[in-house]
Amino acid sequence: MSRKRTNGHPGDTHTFDLFDDTAAEMREQREQREPSEPTPTAATEQVSAYLALSDTAELLALCERWVARGWLRDLDRALVRFFAMEAPDAPPLLLLGAALASHQLGRGHVCLDLNATLSAPDFALSLPPEGDDLTDPPPLPSQVLAPLTLADWQAALNHPLLASDGPGNTPLVVSNNGNTTKLYLRRYWQYEQTLHQEIAHRLEAMNADGESALLPDALTILFDNTGTLDWQKTACALAARNRFGIITGGPGTGKTTTVVRLLALLQTLQLAAPDDQPLRIRLAAPTGKAAARLNESIAGQVNNLPIDQLEQLLTNRVMSEDETRRSATKTRSLHPVNKQFEERFNTVSSSAIAIPTEVTTLHRLLGAHPDTRHFRHNAANPLALDVLVIDEASMVDIEMMTAVLRALPAQAQLVLLGDKDQLASVEAGAVLGDLCRRAEAAHYTPETAQWLEHATGQPLPPDYIDAQGQPLDQAITMLRVSHRFNEHSGIGQLAQAINQPSHNHRPEEKHQAVNQVLRHGYPDLHHLTLTDDAALDKLVIHGSPDKFINGGEGRTDHNGAPIAPPTGYRHYLNVLNAQRPRGESFEESADAYNDWADALLSAYSHFQLLCALRKGPWGVEGLNLRIAKTLRHEKLLYGSDFTLEKGWYEGRPVLVTQNDYGLKLMNGDIGITLAVPDPRTPGKTLLRVAFPTSDPEKPIRWVLPSRLHAVETVFAMTVHKSQGSEFKHTALLLPPTINPILTRELVYTGITRARDWLTLIEAKRGVMNEAVTREVMRVSGLEGI
Numbered sequence: 011m012s013r014k015r016t017n018g019h020p021g022d023t024h025t026f027d028l029f030d031d032t033a034a035e036m037r038e039q040r041e042q043r044e045p046s047e048p049t050p051t052a053a054t055e056q057v058s059a060y061l062a063l064s065d066t067a068e069l070l071a072l073c074e075r076w077v078a079r080g081w082l083r084d085l086d087r088a089l090v091r092f093f094a095m096e097a098p099d100a101p102p103l104l105l106l107g108a109a110l111a112s113h114q115l116g117r118g119h120v121c122l123d124l125n126a127t128l129s130a131p132d133f134a135l136s137l138p139p140e141g142d143d144l145t146d147p148p149p150l151p152s153q154v155l156a157p158l159t160l161a162d163w164q165a166a167l168n169h170p171l172l173a174s175d176g177p178g179n180t181p182l183v184v185s186n187n188g189n190t191t192k193l194y195l196r197r198y199w200q201y202e203q204t205l206h207q208e209i210a211h212r213l214e215a216m217n218a219d220g221e222s223a224l225l226p227d228a229l230t231i232l233f234d235n236t237g238t239l240d241w242q243k244t245a246c247a248l249a250a251r252n253r254f255g256i257i258t259g260g261p262g263t264g265k266t267t268t269v270v271r272l273l274a275l276l277q278t279l280q281l282a283a284p285d286d287q288p289l290r291i292r293l294a295a296p297t298g299k300a301a302a303r304l305n306e307s308i309a310g311q312v313n314n315l316p317i318d319q320l321e322q323l324l325t326n327r328v329m330s331e332d333e334t335r336r337s338a339t340k341t342r343s344l345h346p347v348n349k350q351f352e353e354r355f356n357t358v359s360s361s362a363i364a365i366p367t368e369v370t371t372l373h374r375l376l377g378a379h380p381d382t383r384h385f386r387h388n389a390a391n392p393l394a395l396d397v398l399v400i401d402e403a404s405m406v407d408i409e410m411m412t413a414v415l416r417a418l419p420a421q422a423q424l425v426l427l428g429d430k431d432q433l434a435s436v437e438a439g440a441v442l443g444d445l446c447r448r449a450e451a452a453h454y455t456p457e458t459a460q461w462l463e464h465a466t467g468q469p470l471p472p473d474y475i476d477a478q479g480q481p482l483d484q485a486i487t488m489l490r491v492s493h494r495f496n497e498h499s500g501i502g503q504l505a506q507a508i509n510q511p512s513h514n515h516r517p518e519e520k521h522q523a524v525n526q527v528l529r530h531g532y533p534d535l536h537h538l539t540l541t542d543d544a545a546l547d548k549l550v551i552h553g554s555p556d557k558f559i560n561g562g563e564g565r566t567d568h569n570g571a572p573i574a575p576p577t578g579y580r581h582y583l584n585v586l587n588a589q590r591p592r593g594e595s596f597e598e599s600a601d602a603y604n605d606w607a608d609a610l611l612s613a614y615s616h617f618q619l620l621c622a623l624r625k626g627p628w629g630v631e632g633l634n635l636r637i638a639k640t641l642r643h644e645k646l647l648y649g650s651d652f653t654l655e656k657g658w659y660e661g662r663p664v665l666v667t668q669n670d671y672g673l674k675l676m677n678g679d680i681g682i683t684l685a686v687p688d689p690r691t692p693g694k695t696l697l698r699v700a701f702p703t704s705d706p707e708k709p710i711r712w713v714l715p716s717r718l719h720a721v722e723t724v725f726a727m728t729v730h731k732s733q734g735s736e737f738k739h740t741a742l743l744l745p746p747t748i749n750p751i752l753t754r755e756l757v758y759t760g761i762t763r764a765r766d767w768l769t770l771i772e773a774k775r776g777v778m779n780e781a782v783t784r785e786v787m788r789v790s791g792l793e794g795i
């Protein structure tokens with residue numbers, strides 16, 4: 011094949027004539043085909059594939075076919091159409107790049123990596139869509155891009171109206187770094203630039219707290235000397251030193267525990283300075299569910315803080331200084347925060363060391379304007395705070411993270427908490443994962459190691475010290491010891507085996523490690539390979555406690571408290587029936603109905619089935635209906651097939667899928683549908699959905715089903731939606747065939763939702779092994795900070 015081509019400069023030619031001769035030949039062949047000829051063969055599809063690179067109309071037609079198949083979004087095609095209209099001389103190859111770059115956003119990537127796309131082109135589209143029967147398929151990207159080199163593609167991206175390498179206002183940005191080329195839509199390139207700059211500025215400006223003479227003593231009060239390297243103490247020290255910090259760790263490694271101590275530490279160091287007011291600290295999480303969970307655990311932990319000892323430390327310090335110069339400080343330092351401050355920041359006590367206990371969502375914190383991308387707080391109207399802590403930061407996408415950093419005052423400190431190995435947000439940008447790529451080996455410089463040893467009294471092992479460490483490395487701590495799952499926990503061991511990065515291990519090694527855990531006979535883990543429907547039905551009804559050692563009896567948690575055996579959905583439906591209030595009037599018996607709903611919601615959190623897919627018999631849609639029918643068969647639910655599939659019925663658990671500020675419901679909230687007395691018709695009932703609130707005065711929000719527009723039944727929940735939640739017994743169902751969505755991150759995220767019990771279900775043996783050796787390819791340019 012001849013490769014006559016130009017470099018696509020508008021001055022050179024108006025058409026990008028890559029493979030021109032071949033394409034012309036092929037077009038001719040196709041035109042000669044009789045209209046009555048049967049459907050296209052592989053050869054004629056190959057013709058379309060080549061034509062798409064030389065002819066804009068052909069490319070648009072191909073995009074159309076991809077959209078019809080669900081491989082590309084309508085949005086992506088619309089963008090390309092628009093570019094083709096605005097710049098008719100745009101090379102088709104540039105337009106193809108734009109379509110694929112736009113498509114990556116819908117799949118979580120902020121840009122298109124051209125090198126990666128050329129080596130695995132079919133990953134650039136949503137292939138294969140669930141349930142596609144693949145008859146008459148359009149050409150695949152691998153067919154379209156087969157003859158292309160990186161240099162060809164780079165040359166085609168050279169179009170002054172549409173693409174530049176950064177400056178200007180072209181809609182596309184091409185970023186060349188060494189041998190890699192990435193194509194961005196400008197907005198996302200801009201987000202990355204802003205994040206880079208904001209984080210780099212904060213890393214340059216260290217906190218005065220890092221120099222405080224009080225730091226080592228305060229850390230000694232907050233952390234017992236265990237004789238081993240305490241990463242939680244290290245995390246607190248580094249976070250106090252830097253204006254930007256990350257604390258990452260798996261489930262139960264003590265992220266919340268650490269951050270509560272960090273807040274006490276920061277407030278103590280602040281009060282030791284002569285002229286400072288208590289810090290204004292805000293806590294936030296990306297979803298309502300995650301915020302509620304942090305709220306709960308923080309409230310529990312704040313009471314265990316050694317506040318008296320920290321206050322004593324402050325008093326001693328003040329007393330030891332020049333009395334006259336410090337007398338004012340003494341009184342002010344230890345003076346409780348005033349009422350207004352307490353109310354504004356919801357601090358826990360009237361102590362001077364004011365620790366906030368209320369967690370808000372990021373949308374609320376920034377002041378989201380419904381239906382726009384804009385927030386009330388931004389660079390021109392920054393947030394009024396000194397410290398912002400964001401939990402579950404792995405779920406924050408690049409757009410939201412940029413909005414947060416833009417709205418943060420320059421002097422304010424940002425601390426991100428999260429599990430770097432979890433699935434990233436479904437929106438574009440795996441910010442936490444990207445920033446933590448080097449967290450495993452720490453890469454602390456000798457200078458940081460020396461400072462840490464002084465602050466914490468702990469020398470760092472040489473493995474974590476690297477003279478080439480980058481500034482960002484110095485602000486990240488990875489917590490490495492799970493306090494919830496010890497070496498006797500199958501959940502913990504499985505998480506660890508799955509989480510070994512594939513580049514360190516051959517797939518067979520990983521399979522072996524995973525299978526060893528599955529076969530070991532851990533008390534909290536059951537591995538189920540489906541051979542018939544009965545086992546799955548039994549699991550969702552009863553939880554199959556008989557499959558666990560001792561029927562799940564006799565286990566205790568790390569604090570010695572007994573763990574109840576695993577349950578299925580019968581558990582909450584029993585509570586629904588057994589504890590139904592007898593009150594005739596919903597209003598007069600409000601407390602009784604609230605207590606009932608509260609007990610029911612708590613019982614619901616004992617079991618959750620998670621799955622990977624949305625569609626098909628192994629996806630949320632198929633499983634929801636199947637489980638509802640199974641529960642009806644057990645006389646635990648009632649309703650026709652139609653009602654169970656599309657309507658409302660008592661016992662229906664629902665998941666909120668979009669924030670609704672009017673109803674005060676957040677994406678991720680779970681509610682349960684209940685029949686309560688109808689105030690207008692005595693003796694009759696009506697359905698209302700009970701949602702938990704964080705308001706002790708009004709613990710349940712009762713909502714009429716007709717007001718709920720973005721909810722879905724949640725007998726089965728996707729792993730993506732389960733992020734930020736945790737269930738006593740989690741059952742993770744993997745479908746029988748491998749699918750691009752099944753990755754190590756997905757399986758890890760699913761199994762770490764389990765608090766006490768995990769049932770891992772393989773619809774067909776072997777899928778788990780395949781899934782755990784496939785990693786999400788995170789494509790972004792967030793590196794080198």
Ligand SMILES: Nc1ncnc2c1ncn2[C@@H]1O[C@H](COP(=O)(O)OP(=O)(O)OP(=O)(O)O)[C@@H](O)[C@H]1O
Pocket residue numbers: 242259260261262263264265266267268307493494
């Ligand atoms: N250093 C420690 N020593 C003993 N127990 C600890 C320690 N740190 C945390 N814990 C306990 O371990 C459990 C998990 O801690 P925590 O909730 O802080 O972890 P986490 O990383 O925030 O968990 P997750 O996000 O998975 O819910 C808690 O019960 C906590 O009291």
